[in-house]
Amino acid sequence: MSNVKKVCNGCRSAIEDRRYLRCSNCQLFYDLVCANVSEQRFYNTMTVDHKAQWRCVLCMSLQPKFDNTKTPIRVASTEVTMREGAAVATSPLALDVLAVEQPPSLTDTLNDTAHNVTIEITDFQSFVMEMRAFREEIREEIRANRLEAKRLNDSVVMLANRIDNCESGIKKLNERIDQLEVSPPPARDDVSSLSSEIDQLKTELNDRNQELLLTDIELTCIPEQKEESLLHIVSVVATKLGVDLSEQDIVSAARMGRTIDATQSYAIPRPRPIVVRLARRATRDKLLEAAKVRRGATTENMGFSGKTCRFFINERLTKHYYA
Structure with missing residues (x-):
């Protein structure tokens, strides 16, 4: 078997693999691109007989076409050529005429024609492949647009459902307001009775709180000093009013209000x-009575430093009376 490399008669390039066809007429080799045969057809459709009987474009173009010419001898003036489909002459005279008329570069011209046809077919295949790729891109964009449109539609449906729910809630609230406006207001007698009961309860509570203060008194305008003894001050005040008061009579004594800060300017x-x-309670009543009798008593000779001032003794009351 010959080791000569096969060369494509169409594109003049070497054929390295088995993907080629051999013309059954001229015995020249063509790759699948120049032969205009797809790989799918080459491997799946074409049988061994089809490959053996395959003819190239050049041989197909040289095949004579029948024009019902029955003349035995054709002269040169008839202008019938092989391209016009005339039958091949068999007489010596016809052969001589054809030999004279045939240009010397006919084979090269046919080869160039086949090569140009192959190039045109290859360009067309490239154009078809580009169109298919463009079609796939368009399809992908359409799919993406459809998906985006579906998402947008779902969002619109969700918003529409929310709006419907809001409108339903507003409608229920309006119905409730209408019912409240139509229904009669609560009876004023009930409101008045409730207010009376509340006032009565407040009065009772205040009376009970006041009962807890029956033994309390309140001394005001007594000068305040550091480290003072309130029990001693109360005893001095009682003596000033002429009431005999011992420390056993005093349960507790304290100043009420915010503590004085020495750093305040x-x-x-x-x-x-x-x-x-x-x-x-009797002791408290004695002190209150003595304060009324000696109204205007002052802190003079009571041991307080500073300017002499008046002091007052009153019964202790709840906050209700100061309001």
């Missing part, structure tokens, strides 16, 4: 009151 307008709880 501003002056306190008046001292804090002293709240005294006594052991018996």
Whole structure:
């Protein structure tokens, strides 16, 4: 078997594999591109007989066409050529005429024609492949647009459902408001009775709180000093009023209000009151009566430093009376 490399008669390039066809007429080789045969057809459709009987474009173009010419001898003036489909002459005279008329470069011209046809077919195949790729891109874009449109449609449907729910809730609220407007208002008598009961309960609560303060008195305008003894101050005040008061009669004594800060630069307008709880109510009544008799008593000769001032004794009341 010959080892000569096969050369495609169409594109003049070497054939390296088995994907080629051999013309049954001229015995020349053509690759699948120049033969205009797809690989699918070459491997699946064409049989061994088809490949053996295959003819190239050049041989197909040289095949004579029948024009019903029955003349035995054709002269040169008839202008019938092989391209026009005339039958091949068999007489010596006809052969001589054809030999004279045939140009010397006919084979090269036919080869160039086949090569041009092959190039045109290859360009057409490339154009078809580009169109197919462009079609696939268009399809992908259409699929993406459809998917985006579907998502947008789903979002619109969801928003429409939310709007419907909001409208339904607003409708229910409007119906509720209409019912409240139509229904009669609560009876004023009930409101008045409830208000009376509340006032009564407040009064009872205040009375009970006041009962808890029956043994308390409140001393006001008593000068406030550091490290003072409130029990001693209460005893001095009782002596000033002429009431005999021992420490056993005093349960507790404390100043009410905010504690004075020594670092404060501003002056306190008046001292804090002293709240005294006594052991018996009778003792409290004695002190209140003595304060009424000696109205206008002052802190003179009571051991307080500073300017002499008046002091007052009152019964202790709840916040209700100060309101």
